[in-house]
Amino acid sequence: MKLLFELGTSGRHCDILPPCDVPEMSPECLRKKELRLPHLSETEISRHYTELEKQVYGVNDGFYPLGSCTMKYNPKINEAMAALPGFAKLHPLQPDYTVQGALELLRRTEKYLCEITGMDAMNFQPAAGAHGEFTGLLMIRAFHQKNGEKNRTKIIVPDSAHGTNPASAAMAGYTVVSVPSGEDGCVDLEKLKEAVGEDTAGLMLTNPNTVGLFDKNILEITRIIHDAGGLCYYDGANLNAVMGITRPGDMGFDIIHLNLHKTFSAPHGGGGPGSGPVGCKKDLAEFLPGPVTEEKEDGSSGFAVPESSIGAVRSFYGNFLVIVKAFAYLLTLGADGIPEAARNAVLNANYLKKKLEEFCPMAYPGTCMHEFVMTMKDLKDRTGVAALDIAKGLLDNGIHPPTMYFPLIVREALMVEPTETESRETLDEAAEGFRALYQRALENPDEIHEAPVKTPVRRLDEVRAARKPVLRYFYD
């Protein structure tokens, strides 16, 4: 496919901009060389982008079981609400009294999300999950500093954690202590007890964890950390399995982030932007980033900066329209729909797991939560076909591959999260497609090394793309 720069004919253009209504620059300020822009008509531009759109794959194209990412359907009503001019056309510097509706929306979203998570206060500034983690860690640091405990320099992270957890802890200036998981995929309590001490600032944990298991020792885990004087941080990326059913606040967590772009149905994965609000218990609310929303004496809504705030972590109030989408989703599902979505997410994952484990080994036996991890280790040992090859093979079946090589504690991992928005027929079809592929891998491994063959581009050199990205067309 040609690039925009390779299309078009010199002199062709489309006049979609209104005439210039500001004074022209004096000639010496103007560029000497003509800007190298493509010369295209509106039709050509439109066709170009439509063609590009056909070459990508998204949740609206088909099954997208990307583990840990919760690629659920993004209801169109959310988009319609976020596009309302009263939300979309606001300016962040407008006086409070002109944006009372938007403030009310922020306050109500905060209230609902606090209820779902068992937190007391929340701030919407962080723009993603990892950004929320970093924010939460700065709050943990502010808390210990206020208590005069500067010696608390270590953050404990299970070895199954998402890579962003240790990365955020390191960025916040902490030393990361990794605790191993037991045979059962959950935190090894004895190892955890050995890891805590007077230098423990806190623990970061997601529950259900990244192998799709709910850690049944969670109360014991948070107690061990609290007894050592640390705080417990909940990575809320996996909340889709438990929302409306159990709450991180009741599990003993002090600070959390949510991924509105996962659990609460805002688009992500190239379709962003995201939102990673940070919530906390009462005692920590003074450290939240500011501004936060508050109710004023006259009953109207306004903003305030918490007493010992860590400061702003992003401009203004975060990605406001993502919060509008999450709010629309919360209202659409309601108090009954939220836990029902979680139950269906867990049901779908177990249904698919049951079908796949007839022929493919799982990393952990038994029932799972909203996702599960398969291992291609046996297959690789027998045939040379690796998790990567299987993932590429699935592309030819019109399925987005599961997450690959994560979590790191499982060899040749493929992590599957179907989400609640898939039908039984889709799951059946995906299971059959996967079975056929697995069979082909056993019988004709070389063929799978060639996959994909039906996609717009064949197997890409992902390492080179990451190491030597070519991000512009002209070099001058």
Ligand SMILES: *Cc1c(COP(=O)(O)O)cnc(C)c1O
């Ligand atoms: C996605 C994810 C994150 C990071 O969230 P982003 O919004 O991608 O920054 C953290 N932890 C887990 C378990 C995740 O799945």
